[in-house]
Amino acid sequence: MNWLAEHPEVRTIRVAAADLNGVPRGKRVPARFAQKLLTEGTKFPYSVLNMDIWGEDIEDSPLVFETGDPDALLMPTERGFMPMPWLGAPSALLPIWMFHADGRPYEGDPRQALARVVDRYKAAGLTPVVATEMEFFIIDDSGKTLRVPPSPRSGKRRTGAETLSLRALDAFDQFFTRLYDACEEMDIPADTAISEAALGQFEINMMHQDDPLKAADDAWLFKMLTKGVAREFGFAASFMAKPYDVWSGSGLHMHFSLLDAEGRNVFDDGGPKGSDTLRHAVAGLLRAMPGSTLIFAPHENSYDRLVPNAHAPTGIGWAYENRTAAIRIPASGPKARRIEHRVAGGDVNPYLMIAAILGAALNGIEDGQEPPPPFEGNAYDKGLDQLPGTWNDAIEAFGTCPEVKRIFPQHLIDNLMMTKRQELHYMAELTDEETIELYLDTV
The missing domain is CATH 3.10.20.70 (Glutamine synthetase, N-terminal domain)
Known part of the structure; x- marks a missing residue:
């Protein structure tokens, strides 16, 4: 009070x-x-x-x-x-x-599902440290076709993508200033903002924190907040996976490390490769990835993003300092050794996403699993096993995956399966325009 x-x-x-x-x-x-x-x-x-x-x-x-x-x-x-x-x-x-x-x-509450995974970590004497990267589009949806909105500063529209462009950020400086002020009011730890690879696309990173529930809360609240602030400026902010056919889609990447009871990072072995525990976590992530794709790509539009050569992973593999990989080990000092999971789209439920990733990693650690060797080069050319390529395939894989059953209660699995099968049925009746209208604000 x-x-x-x-x-x-x-x-x-x-x-x-x-x-x-x-x-x-x-x-x-x-x-x-x-x-x-x-x-x-x-x-x-x-x-x-x-x-x-x-x-x-x-x-x-x-x-x-x-x-x-x-x-x-x-x-x-x-x-x-x-x-x-x-x-x-x-x-x-x-x-x-x-x-x-x-x-x-x-057990059907997504936040309770994440709390259940966090309790497993507590029982193991481990604390996950989690950060998310939130990609989204700002869109003028006032006409029949989606366009990048005019800059509040210049009144002009961008004509192309400008990756890491200060000009693109400054064109919407009033929006970002308002958004950051609002994040501070809501205790959302928004850090760096960049312009991304697609037209009107931006990313804001959240600071690492040792409370996965708060990290998920922050991602969920940030979506709500960003959509609301954008409407103040007369345009939409959308986290849908791929609003434009010709541009790359939006992801929601997650970084995490694990601390033991003394606060040491258990992924750190003092060298550049990371510890046995890191490898076991990677193995668990890879093994659960086909079955948990429905969590990372929960909507019909999600699968438009997961295509080769579009800055989103399609193959099940891991690598060091390689952004074509589904699981990337970023270059860092040993104490900051961490895993980046790059599969999820911006349209996910953050509670289910973080639960799926942390739960799969813990499965691998508990079982002492070993991953295949990390690859080098372009993941799209490596002949890797592939993620489910369609929404229907992902739904079926989710329902039968033993790794998923270790992470989520059966009640939640059943509920999500029924939900997605119903959506799959009725989405077939929609045109492309109706699909975009549906997802633009809701996800």
């Missing part, structure tokens, strides 16, 4: 949880009921966290008619109240997550 007491101007609260697609689901509540939210929580149907991308019930889900669509209990996360700087009226956001009435975590 301290934050609310310091902001008496706040009149309304939004309570929100992430569904399986990462879409915020919640309620608007008058601020005078804030104390009740903190002590008693609120209630949603269980089915609300298991809706399709349109926000519709899953037709064959046992959470709906079969069981009477019962309510679950949702309680505040550790985050507490925070501002919603993109709204015109002073408002507060209270992130929440789902439990049963008796206090047990609900």
